Amino acid sequence: MSILHAGYPQSPIVHFGRHHNVNISQLDLNHLGQVENVPRQVNNALVSSSSELPLPLFRYIWDEVMTIHEERNGCGVRNNYKTPRDSAVGSGGAAFHHLHTSAAPRHVASSEFYDDDEATSPSGGIEICAGGGKMMANLRRHRQREREAYEDDSFSSSDESSGRPMPRYVGRDTDHVFGEFEMDDEDVEMRSGSGRRDEGKCIYGEDTDEDDYEEEESVSELLPLGGGTRRVPRTPRRKNSSKCGFFDYYKLTDEHLGSGAYGSVTTCKSIKSGQEFAVKIVDKQGETHSRKRILREVNIFKTCKGHPNIVQLLDWFEDDTNFYLVMEKMRGGPLLQHILQRGYFTEEEARRVTKDIASALKFMHDRGIAHRDVKPENVLCTDPNHVSPVKLCDLDLASQRRPQHERHPLSQVASEPDLASPVGSAEFMAPEVVDAYVGDALKYDKKCDTWSLGVILYIMLAGYAPFQGQCDDSDCGWSEGKPCEDCQQDLFHRIQDGYYEFPEEEWGMISDEAKDLVSKLLKRDPIDRFVCGHYFLSLRLRCGENAAQMAQGCTRALVIFNADQILAHRWLQQSAASTILQTPSNLIYRKDSARDVQQMSEHFNMMNRLTDARLSARFDKMTMSDAASDLGTATFHGDGSFLSMGGELFGTFPRKKSVGIAIEKSRSGEFTPPISRASPTTPPPSMLDLSQDLMDSPVKRRSADDSGTYSLFSPASSNGDDDIRSPPILFLDMPSIQLFGADSTVLNSVQMTPRHTTEDEASLNSFEGEQENPIHRVETQVNV
Numbered sequence: 001m002s003i004l005h006a007g008y009p010q011s012p013i014v015h016f017g018r019h020h021n022v023n024i025s026q027l028d029l030n031h032l033g034q035v036e037n038v039p040r041q042v043n044n045a046l047v048s049s050s051s052e053l054p055l056p057l058f059r060y061i062w063d064e065v066m067t068i069h070e071e072r073n074g075c076g077v078r079n080n081y082k083t084p085r086d087s088a089v090g091s092g093g094a095a096f097h098h099l100h101t102s103a104a105p106r107h108v109a110s111s112e113f114y115d116d117d118e119a120t121s122p123s124g125g126i127e128i129c130a131g132g133g134k135m136m137a138n139l140r141r142h143r144q145r146e147r148e149a150y151e152d153d154s155f156s157s158s159d160e161s162s163g164r165p166m167p168r169y170v171g172r173d174t175d176h177v178f179g180e181f182e183m184d185d186e187d188v189e190m191r192s193g194s195g196r197r198d199e200g201k202c203i204y205g206e207d208t209d210e211d212d213y214e215e216e217e218s219v220s221e222l223l224p225l226g227g228g229t230r231r232v233p234r235t236p237r238r239k240n241s242s243k244c245g246f247f248d249y250y251k252l253t254d255e256h257l258g259s260g261a262y263g264s265v266t267t268c269k270s271i272k273s274g275q276e277f278a279v280k281i282v283d284k285q286g287e288t289h290s291r292k293r294i295l296r297e298v299n300i301f302k303t304c305k306g307h308p309n310i311v312q313l314l315d316w317f318e319d320d321t322n323f324y325l326v327m328e329k330m331r332g333g334p335l336l337q338h339i340l341q342r343g344y345f346t347e348e349e350a351r352r353v354t355k356d357i358a359s360a361l362k363f364m365h366d367r368g369i370a371h372r373d374v375k376p377e378n379v380l381c382t383d384p385n386h387v388s389p390v391k392l393c394d395l396d397l398a399s400q401r402r403p404q405h406e407r408h409p410l411s412q413v414a415s416e417p418d419l420a421s422p423v424g425s426a427e428f429m430a431p432e433v434v435d436a437y438v439g440d441a442l443k444y445d446k447k448c449d450t451w452s453l454g455v456i457l458y459i460m461l462a463g464y465a466p467f468q469g470q471c472d473d474s475d476c477g478w479s480e481g482k483p484c485e486d487c488q489q490d491l492f493h494r495i496q497d498g499y500y501e502f503p504e505e506e507w508g509m510i511s512d513e514a515k516d517l518v519s520k521l522l523k524r525d526p527i528d529r530f531v532c533g534h535y536f537l538s539l540r541l542r543c544g545e546n547a548a549q550m551a552q553g554c555t556r557a558l559v560i561f562n563a564d565q566i567l568a569h570r571w572l573q574q575s576a577a578s579t580i581l582q583t584p585s586n587l588i589y590r591k592d593s594a595r596d597v598q599q600m601s602e603h604f605n606m607m608n609r610l611t612d613a614r615l616s617a618r619f620d621k622m623t624m625s626d627a628a629s630d631l632g633t634a635t636f637h638g639d640g641s642f643l644s645m646g647g648e649l650f651g652t653f654p655r656k657k658s659v660g661i662a663i664e665k666s667r668s669g670e671f672t673p674p675i676s677r678a679s680p681t682t683p684p685p686s687m688l689d690l691s692q693d694l695m696d697s698p699v700k701r702r703s704a705d706d707s708g709t710y711s712l713f714s715p716a717s718s719n720g721d722d723d724i725r726s727p728p729i730l731f732l733d734m735p736s737i738q739l740f741g742a743d744s745t746v747l748n749s750v751q752m753t754p755r756h757t758t759e760d761e762a763s764l765n766s767f768e769g770e771q772e773n774p775i776h777r778v779e780t781q782v783n784v
């Protein structure tokens with residue numbers, strides 16, 4: 001985990017008005033690293049986090065600093081800051097210094113981010129915000145550049161980081177010669193025409209002159225952290241005149257590599273070089289054929305281009321009957337089959353496989369993609385003689401965020417189809433995904449992948465799954481892969497309970513570190529589950545004696561978490577024991593009926609679309625309290641998933657309608673919201689209006705240990721920020737803010753001494769404000 005703090009580096013003290021000072025170094029990661037009760041691996045990660053922060057993120061911060069500065073001060077500021085490398089220019093200099101020297105500044109930014117007077121307003125209340133429109137927009141730009149850099153050379157064949165050469169492409173380069181499928185509009189027709197051979201038609205079939213140019217395909221940009229999609233400007237490119245199909249370049253062999261719900265995968269050979277590849281052939285006539293789906297899969301393959309632990313797509317074709325996706329051939333076969341055939345497997349090998357999968361997931365998650373079907377069949381071994389390295393395949397269920405402009409501000413909460421559709425194979429489904437099946441429809445996110453990784457790790461170590469379905473019917477064929485309603489229900493219940501064991505017989509010999517990682521991944525509540533990928537958190541601390549003052553004065557701190565919790569786990573950090581596991585003999589692997597799962601998914605998708613339409617219609621004529629009750633009841637499910645999407649959601653509320661508040665009320669405990677009474681920090685009336693409605697709509701919370709914890713969220717309504725993507729505001733008149741890690745240990749706390757405290761405040765146990773990163777909570781505690 002890496003943290004970058006953008007605070008006030010020139011002085012560690014931030015002045016909140018006349019009476020209240022905050023030592024901002026409390027947010028400094030080096031300080032955090034010394035917190036005693038932070039687990040060792042977190043502590044270590046924090047201590048070393050500055051140097052781990054990827055350079056591109058620093059570039060982003062630098063860009064952000066300069067952009068904001070330029071906007072406020074006119075042009076030319078950027079240039080002024082570009083010359084010196086010393087710290088005389090404050091944080092900007094520090095960031096710049098880092099860019100040029102890779103040194104790790106402890107602070108980046110300061111007043112470059114925000115007006116000086118924001119830090120010196122009268123104190124009395126605290127406002128916490130997440131997201132930040134400009135931050136997000138700049139992060140998108142940064143991501144685009146980063147993605148282009150990756151495509152250019154970061155994971156090229158001489159990728160030093162992996163030490164593994166990428167497959168050398170020898171066949172036709174569809175991208176450069178013939179163009180690609182239409183990627184940017186999923187409904188668009190793929191172009192086709194008569195191929196040179198009868199078997200196939202080429203994707204771009206029109207005859208053209210040698211000198212013809214066509215526009216390069218737009219590339220959909222996949223964005224992390226709640227981003228959207230933006231088209232890259234088209235550039236002209238020479239178009240080849242030849243027409244061609246799959247069979248002009250490859251011939252099929254008899255070797256069948258596997259099949260799934262959508263196609264069969266066989267070996268093919270390049271006619272030119274004789275080199276072997278794998279080709280997934282999807283029948284257009286089949287019930288499951290969907291051009292949209294294929295295009296999405298290709299698009300995601302493209303985004304994952306070059307990663308050493310994701311199978312690479314090399315070429316793709318379409319003819320009258322089939323789609324052809326030509327990939328590198330994974331000669332070692334699916335993971336468990338490989339382990340079974342070898343009959344030998346060690347804990348160290350399990351560790352390496354886990355690291356490879358986690359690395360692939362981090363890469364995808366960083367780009368806003370969830371795989372959603374992580375299971376052993378989709379983990380393929382590169383080499384027939386070694387279990388690792390492995391690569392993830394089957395990106396056809398992977399999901400990316402939709403472009404911002406295509407989303408409806410409210411509908412995405414309940415029905416964003418990308419991550420809301422339950423897909424995947426039953427044994428590997430995370431509880432929140434199962435919830436979506438069994439009626440408690442709610443959002444789930446990329447963390448469903450890390451759950452599945454936990455299941456795979458469990459199976460690798462023990463040879464059986466942590467959750468298994470059973471029924472009383474002795475003739476039931478569930479264990480052979482046949483459908484059984486009762487077994488499926490039983491499995492779902494077990495996953496929802498989240499209860500599993502480490503039976504001594506198999507687990508006695510396995511290291512505590514390995515078990516610890518399993519338990520961090522198989523956390524029932526996604527909030528507590530380990531994550532990988534970048535997350536960031538923007539805090540706004542706002543002070544004022546009344547709403548008007550609060551609207552004016554604030555300061556902000558940006559915290560970026562490079563939350564590679566999985567890869568940073570101590571079991572993955574160093575070699576594990578070479579203990580020989582019982583896995584091969586215990587492996588009784590039941591192939592999933594992915595088709596059944598998919599049918600359920602389609603059904604759920606349909607329900608989603610209905611909900612979507614309903615919400616869209618309602619939103620247009622919605623009053624503020626409607627919006628509030630929507631958030632409070634229909635769409636806010638109180639398990640943190642709201643907030644895992646929250647940064648996006650809040651950011652997209654149109655300002656005029658944006659005074660929604662969602663309050664989560666736990667099952668037990670009394671709750672008196674500070675906003676419902678007059679206090680020195682009385683929030684704007686719009687918020688007061690809503691509070692009572694929300695109090696009447698408690699939301700069920702699923703975590704067992706949540707009593708006395710409350711959440712309050714609101715999109716921005718009065719922060720004086722003209723940015724339509726302005727972040728949510730959490731009004732608090734509490735004196736301290738605490739950052740919590742995934743395991744609920746306090747990472748940091750910022751103490752505020754309120755000028756006014758009342759007895760009422762003592763009745764508030766705590767607030768919990770979730771930011772975009774669901775693993776970190778911001779909580780206030782009463783300190784009268």
Ligand SMILES: Nc1ncnc2c1ncn2[C@@H]1O[C@H](COP(=O)(O)OP(=O)(O)OP(=O)(O)O)[C@@H](O)[C@H]1O
Pocket residue numbers: 257258259260261262263264265278280311327328329330331333334377378380393394395396594595
């Ligand atoms: N590049 C490859 N090299 C070797 N084998 C492969 C390759 N790609 C896929 N396979 C094998 O083919 C199987 C099916 O491939 P894939 O999962 O992509 O198809 P699918 O129809 O999308 O499957 P699903 O039903 O899981 O969605 C895989 O489980 C794997 O065993």
